[in-house]
Amino acid sequence: MKVTEKVGKNNSYVVVLEDYYGSGYSSAFYEAIKNKVAPQKIKKVDVEVSLGSSEYEIFFTKDTIEVKVEIDDFGPVAFILKENVSQGKEKVYEWATNAGDEVAKLQ
Secondary structure, eight states, X not given: OOEEEEEOGXXXXXXXXXXXXXXXXXXXXXXXXXXXXXXXXXXXXXXXXXXXXXXXXXXXXXXXXXXXEEEETTEEEEEEESSOOHHHHHHHHHHHHXXXXXXXXXX
């Protein structure tokens, strides 16, 4: 699985899972996060769902770390740490790769 780390909007930390491209992965990632990461809170939001394109966001909190996952038809799945802190970076990277590994098993 190809993983890329980058700086996003407002200096956020982003982990991009390059192998998962498109909105068709939204349910699989929701289940993978729920089961493998086991967050205290998790919520999936349908940002836009249409014939032309779909966009979903998954918000979850674990160990006081807040993460947003963006899944759409225009790019790969991205895990975004709201506050760019070193402890959070390590955790988000771990959670993203664990969720990606779980989605691969489900395919």
